[in-house]
Amino acid sequence: MDKLNNNKLVQKYSNLYRSVNEEFINIHPIQRGGLLTPEAYKALINYGDGYSICDNCLKGRIDEIENPPVVDFLKDMATFLGTDNVMPTAAARESKRLVMEALTKKHPKRKTVVIDSLAHYTTYLAIENNNLKAKEVPNSGEPEYILESENYENIINEVKNETGQLPLLIVLTHVDYKYGNYNNPKSIGEICKNYDIPFLLNAAYSAGILPINCTENDIDFIACSGHKSMAASGPIGLLGFSSHYYDDIIRFSEIKGNVTSKFFPNKICTVLGCPPVYGAPLITLMASFPTIVKRTQKENVDEESKKANYVINQIKDINGISIVGKLPKIHPLTNIKTECFAEIAKSHPRKGFFVRDEFKERGIIGMAPGISQEMKYNTYGLTWNQVKHFASAFLEIFEKYNLI
Amino acid sequence: MDKLNNNKLVQKYSNLYRSVNEEFINIHPIQRGGLLTPEAYKALINYGDGYSICDNCLKGRIDEIENPPVVDFLKDMATFLGTDNVMPTAAARESKRLVMEALTKKHPKRKTVVIDSLAHYTTYLAIENNNLKAKEVPNSGEPEYILESENYENIINEVKNETGQLPLLIVLTHVDYKYGNYNNPKSIGEICKNYDIPFLLNAAYSAGILPINCTENDIDFIACSGHKSMAASGPIGLLGFSSHYYDDIIRFSEIKGNVTSKFFPNKICTVLGCPPVYGAPLITLMASFPTIVKRTQKENVDEESKKANYVINQIKDINGISIVGKLPKIHPLTNIKTECFAEIAKSHPRKGFFVRDEFKERGIIGMAPGISQEMKYNTYGLTWNQVKHFASAFLEIFEKYNLI
Numbered sequence: 001m002d003k004l005n006n007n008k009l010v011q012k013y014s015n016l017y018r019s020v021n022e023e024f025i026n027i028h029p030i031q032r033g034g035l036l037t038p039e040a041y042k043a044l045i046n047y048g049d050g051y052s053i054c055d056n057c058l059k060g061r062i063d064e065i066e067n068p069p070v071v072d073f074l075k076d077m078a079t080f081l082g083t084d085n086v087m088p089t090a091a092a093r094e095s096k097r098l099v100m101e102a103l104t105k106k107h108p109k110r111k112t113v114v115i116d117s118l119a120h121y122t123t124y125l126a127i128e129n130n131n132l133k134a135k136e137v138p139n140s141g142e143p144e145y146i147l148e149s150e151n152y153e154n155i156i157n158e159v160k161n162e163t164g165q166l167p168l169l170i171v172l173t174h175v176d177y178k179y180g181n182y183n184n185p186k187s188i189g190e191i192c193k194n195y196d197i198p199f200l201l202n203a204a205y206s207a208g209i210l211p212i213n214c215t216e217n218d219i220d221f222i223a224c225s226g227h228k229s230m231a232a233s234g235p236i237g238l239l240g241f242s243s244h245y246y247d248d249i250i251r252f253s254e255i256k257g258n259v260t261s262k263f264f265p266n267k268i269c270t271v272l273g274c275p276p277v278y279g280a281p282l283i284t285l286m287a288s289f290p291t292i293v294k295r296t297q298k299e300n301v302d303e304e305s306k307k308a309n310y311v312i313n314q315i316k317d318i319n320g321i322s323i324v325g326k327l328p329k330i331h332p333l334t335n336i337k338t339e340c341f342a343e344i345a346k347s348h349p350r351k352g353f354f355v356r357d358e359f360k361e362r363g364i365i366g367m368a369p370g371i372s373q374e375m376k377y378n379t380y381g382l383t384w385n386q387v388k389h390f391a392s393a394f395l396e397i398f399e400k401y402n403l404i
Numbered sequence: 405m406d407k408l409n410n411n412k413l414v415q416k417y418s419n420l421y422r423s424v425n426e427e428f429i430n431i432h433p434i435q436r437g438g439l440l441t442p443e444a445y446k447a448l449i450n451y452g453d454g455y456s457i458c459d460n461c462l463k464g465r466i467d468e469i470e471n472p473p474v475v476d477f478l479k480d481m482a483t484f485l486g487t488d489n490v491m492p493t494a495a496a497r498e499s500k501r502l503v504m505e506a507l508t509k510k511h512p513k514r515k516t517v518v519i520d521s522l523a524h525y526t527t528y529l530a531i532e533n534n535n536l537k538a539k540e541v542p543n544s545g546e547p548e549y550i551l552e553s554e555n556y557e558n559i560i561n562e563v564k565n566e567t568g569q570l571p572l573l574i575v576l577t578h579v580d581y582k583y584g585n586y587n588n589p590k591s592i593g594e595i596c597k598n599y600d601i602p603f604l605l606n607a608a609y610s611a612g613i614l615p616i617n618c619t620e621n622d623i624d625f626i627a628c629s630g631h632k633s634m635a636a637s638g639p640i641g642l643l644g645f646s647s648h649y650y651d652d653i654i655r656f657s658e659i660k661g662n663v664t665s666k667f668f669p670n671k672i673c674t675v676l677g678c679p680p681v682y683g684a685p686l687i688t689l690m691a692s693f694p695t696i697v698k699r700t701q702k703e704n705v706d707e708e709s710k711k712a713n714y715v716i717n718q719i720k721d722i723n724g725i726s727i728v729g730k731l732p733k734i735h736p737l738t739n740i741k742t743e744c745f746a747e748i749a750k751s752h753p754r755k756g757f758f759v760r761d762e763f764k765e766r767g768i769i770g771m772a773p774g775i776s777q778e779m780k781y782n783t784y785g786l787t788w789n790q791v792k793h794f795a796s797a798f799l800e801i802f803e804k805y806n807l808i
Contacts, residue, residue, distance in 0.1 A: 004483055009694040012480075014443045016472050016691050018450040018459070034454020039418045041452060044684070046422040048448050050438020050631030050638050055422065058773060068420050076416075079408055090494040090680040097676060117661065121668045125676045128659040136663035227454030227683065234454050235680035255532040257521065259540040264525045272529045276495040276639035279631065280448070280684050287420050290413040369462060 025386050028366030029333050030177075032380035033209050033229035036284060043287035044233050044280055052279045060266065062274040062282070063087060073286045080293060081222055082213030083240035087249065087268075088277045088285075092204035093122035095223035095239035096171070098270055099200055100130040102248040103168050110168035112159045116147050116183065118176035123202060132168060135159060144326050145179050147172075149187040156195055169198050169221075174212065175205040178376075179325030180333030182210070189218030198245070204228050207238075209304075209380060210331060211296045214240060221245070226281065231288035236281035301330075307379045307387045308332035314391040318398055324374075332379045338372060340403050345372035358400070362393040429790050432770030433737050434581075436784035437613050437633035440688060447691035448637050448684055456683045464670060466678040466686070467491060477690045484697060485626055486617030487644035491653065491672075492681045492689075496608035497526035499627035499643035500575070502674055503604055504534040506652040507572050514572035516563045520551050520587065522580035527606060536572060539563060548730050549583050551576075553591040560599055573602050578616065579609040582780070583729030584737030586614070593622030602649070608632050611642075613708075613784060614735060615700045618644060625649070634696050636689035640681045711783045711791045712736035718795040722802055728778075736783045742776060744807050749776035762804070766797040 026032070036044065047053060056067045063074060078086045089095045100113065113127050117136040127134045137155050140146040152170065159167045170192050175182050185201050192199035200221040203212055207222065208230035214222050221241050227234025241249050251270050256263040267273040294300065308329040316323050320340025338355070345352040352372035359367055367375060379387055398404045430436070440448065451457060460471045467478055482490045493499045504517065517531045521540040531538045541559050544550040556574065563571045574596050579586050589605050596603035604625040607616055611626065612634035618626050625645050631638025645653050655674050660667040671677040698704065712733040720727050724744025742759070749756040756776035763771055771779060783791055802808045 004480060004697055006694060006697060009480065009697055012473055012476060013690050013693050016443075016447040016450065016687055018456055018472075028455070028459070030458070031453065031455050036452050039420075041449075043420040044448065044452050045445075046420065048440050048445060048637050048688075049435065050636065051432070051435050052422055054434070055432070055769075056773070068422075069416055072416060076408060076413065090498075091676075093676045094494075094680065117664050121657075121666075121671060122677055124659045124661070124666070124668065125657055125671060125673055128657055128673050129676060134659060134661065136661050138663045232454065233452050233684045235682055235685070237680075253525075253529055253532055255528045255538060257528070257538065257540050259542045260521050262525075262528070264528065267525060267529060269529055269532050272495075272497045272501060272526055272533060276498065276641075276680070278639055280637045281639070283420055284452075286417050289417050290410060293408055293410060293413055365459075369460070 024360070024363055024365040025382065025390065026366045027364060027377040027379065027382075027390065029376040029378045030228055031366065032332070032378040033205070033231070034227045034234065035231060035381060036233060037231045037288045037291045039287040039291070040231055040233065040284040043283045047279055047283040050279055053283055054278055061268070062278060068283065068286065070282065070286070073289065076289065077238065078240060081207060081224070081240045082215045083219070083222060084243040085246060085249075086238055086240045087271065088275045088282055089237040089239050089271065090276050091235045091237040092202065092223040092225040092228070093126060093237070095221075095237045096123055096126040096200065096202065097129055098239060098249070099198075099221045099223075099241075100126055100132060100169060102245070102251070102270065103198060104130055104132070106248055107168055110165045112163060112165070112167045113169045113171060114152065114155050114159065114167045115171040116173050118145060118147065118178060118181060118183070119171060119173050120177050120202065120204065123171055123173070135167070143322065143324050145181060145324070146326065147183055149191060152188050152191050156191070156197065166195065166197050169200055171200045171202060174201050174203040174207070175210070175331040175333065177205060177333075179335045180205070180329065180331045180378075181326050182206070182330040185217045185219055193218045205333060206331060208292050208296065210301055211298075214242070226285040230285055230292050232281060232285035234281045234284070236277045236285055304332050304380055305330055307382060307384070308334055310387060311379060311391045311394070315394045318403055320403065333376070334378070335374060335376050337374050340398075340401075341372040344401050358397045359393055362389075362396065364390060364393055428764070428767055428769040429786065429794065430770045431768060431781040431783065431786075431794065433780040433782045434632055435770065436736070436782040437609070437635070438631045438638065439635060439785060440637060441635045441692045441695045443691040443695070444635055444637065444688040447687045451683055451687040454683055457687055458682055465672070466682060472687065472690065474686065474690070477693065480693065481642065482644060485611060485628070485644045486619045487623070487626060488647040489650060489653075490642055490644045491675065492679045492686055493641040493643050493675065494680050495639045495641040496606065496627040496629040496632070497530060497641070499625075499641045500527060500530040500604065500606065501533055502643060502653070503625045503627075503645075504530055504536060504573060506649070506655070506674065507602060508534055508536070510652055511572055514569045516567060516569070516571045517573045517575060518556065518559050518563065518571045519575040520577050522549060522551065522582060522585060522587075523575060523577050524581050524606065524608065527575055527577070539571070547726065547728050549585055549728070550730065551587055553595060556592050556595050560595070560601065570599065570601050573604055575604045575606060578605050578607040578611070579614070579735040579737065581609060581737075583739045584609070584733065584735045584782075585730050586610070586734040589621040589623055597622045609737060610735060612696050612700065614705055615702075618646070630685065630689040634689055635692035637684045638688070640685035640689055708736050708784055709734055711786060711788070712738055714791060715783060715795045715798070719798045722807055724807065737780070738782065739778060739780050741778050744802075744805075745776040748805050762801045763797055766793075766800065768794060768797055
């Protein structure tokens with residue numbers, strides 16, 4: 001085994017510098033919603049140390065800390081999401097895994113999770129991790145990839161017929177990672193209610209960007225992501241859940257030491273005691289919360305949609321550019337096919353990397369490196385000047401390569 | 405449901421301030437090892453945003469990111485721990501849970517995890533979470549709480565006789581949460597090797613504070629905690645593991661969408677794709693790593709032990725004070741019985757809170773609030789001046805209440 005050389009270690013690790021924020025406009029599709037607010041930055045610096053949030057932990061439970069006001073925050077967040085309870089988790093993927101695990105204990109014979117065909121890979125992995133089976137609800141395919149709620153009903157009946165059991169859970173991706181499509185949960189929530197099947201909304205890309213009310217949409221569980229869409233340093237997820245499932249999710253420890261007789265009845269077994277969000281993740285989420293509440297109000301949501309649609313309108317008629325996903329955009333995550341760029345990449349000395357190079361020269365980063373066939377970006381939270389600069393950059397590049 | 409009032413939210417959450425670090429000496433038992441290094445602070449501010457570490461992710465896997473140098477870091481950390489592989493996890497508790505889950509897939513009939521009777525509650529919860537049974541190895545009891553390795557052998561044979569199966573896993577707590585006892589893994593590692601039972605060292609309190617070499621001690625798995633003992637913002641754990649168990653831990657996804665045919669063969673199912681440590685947790689751990697390597701060298705370790713033993717020597721002869729756990733201290737987490745304080749608390753207007761009050765008046769915080777019967781503290785990383793001030797504070801309080 002190699003020996004460690006401390007000089008080399010210092011060289012490699014002691015000056016980790018990220019130039020992104022100050023010098024560039026970052027349109028990385030999964031980063032726009034996670035950029036910290038000034039309040040979160042302040043909290044981050046104050047609470048940077050490991051267990052900082054636990055200074056005044058009196059009950060051995062992070063969700064019961066009153067100073068800083070975690071208890072209040074979880075209640076306020078539940079109100080914000082229109083659900084009964086909120087528990088922090090390691091990440092939205094972990095929220096999904098925990099729900100499936102809890103429901104499997106409740107309904108061990110139900111082995112199928114019905115998901116939409118736009119689901120994030122972590123939805124699949126949460127299913128696999130619980131030794132369950134995924135059954136996909138199809139979409140309308142190119143170019144809009146629309147989910148029809150009646151297909152949910154068909155698939156539920158298929159599962160019933162094939163397995164003799166109801167699905168364990170129905171999952172809908174509120175806004176998907178690939179096309180940024182907004183999927184209204186209302187009618188699917190009604191179907192789930194009629195069939196008495198638990199309904200989980202994966203709101204990792206949406207909660208914190210778009211408004212959502214679980215109760216009004218018959219949503220039993222909601223998975224959220226602080227680092228993706230709630231301006232938190234993270235990683236931190238949230239699991240919102242209706243009181244109907246309280247005892248399934250908040251399962252207290254029952255194990256007892258055979259020699260010591262130690263037991264831990266106030267520890268939540270589901271999250272191994274306290275979810276791993278002590279310190280920076282939770283405190284930054286709390287500090288950003290007032291901004292989150294404000295930015296999900298109609299006026300701001302409409303303004304952000306306008307920005308996304310503005311860029312699209314500037315570029316959509318170029319030959320070799322086609323917008324994928326539902327239009328007009330509601331959520332600003334946008335996917336475009338860029339056949340014109342792919343054509344250029346064939347003979348460009350930098351191959352597909354030229355796309356990233358050209359935008360970077362214009363002060364814009366966040367494109368997937370090396371990819372020229374398609375582009376995913378997100379205009380969320382950019383100023384109008386930045387949005388216009390981004391659209392102009394497209395047009396400049398089109399011009400440079402004689403595409404217009 | 406209540407309505408959210410934005411003014412109130414701003415009031416409650418927009419100014420989260422922690423006074424601890426600048427104004428007080430913090431002797432909180434689980435916080436000393438997690439205090440950030442200056443390099444980690446710089447990295448924290450640079451990489452505060454949600455997915456900041458993923459700017460240059462080319463392969464969709466956090467453990468394969470080369471800029472910042474995650475790949476190098478994981479290799480260097482494996483070298484540091486004397487193991488073959490290192491994967492970040494949400495926290496040390498999650499490392500333990502993952503190992504038990506992986507081994508259960510390998511040996512589904514083995515249902516017993518043998519643990520020492522000083523184990524942290526999360527060891528029990530990881531067992532419970534995997535529907536396994538804990539079997540405790542006794543200790544010598546008050547005042548030293550010593551674990552004898554021959555008892556491990558006895559318990560292993562008991563499990564074999566009772567269940568017809570070997571234990572699934574043996575867990576040793578390297579340094580325990582309660583007495584700060586250092587338990588040498590060497591002889592237990594040998595026993596595990598002889599019986600061919602996987603051996604996990606819970607090094608949440610030790611790795612990053614004391615040196616440890618897994619290979620030399622026949623340790624198959626090591627669970628570490630960045631926020632507890634490696635000067636990381638966190639939460640972040642590490643799971644170190646020998647190559648013998650590589651395929652059990654790094655289990656790639658095999659699920660496939662029935663409609664979309666989507667599959668994710670490069671995603672690690674065990675950690676749901678990427679462990680939730682993107683951004684601040686991992687970058688601060690990386691930035692502190694050179695310091696961690698340095699501070700676990702003999703000279704510094706000896707100096708830190710000296711500080712802990714200095715305080716003990718100053719106070720141990722006071723009537724009504726007794727030191728619990730093995731002496732002299734190797735790890736500076738210290739537990740003392742403070743019967744003299746408990747006696748005073750009976751008639752003190754502030755009850756048990758007077759202990760915390762008295763220390764706080766002297767610029768020292770981190771005591772469990774309201775507790776007067778015992779005290780847990782940690783002198784790790786205090787300057788000698790601070791150590792002496794802490795010991796003097798004890799003596800001043802003893803004097804004030806006529807205990808000396």
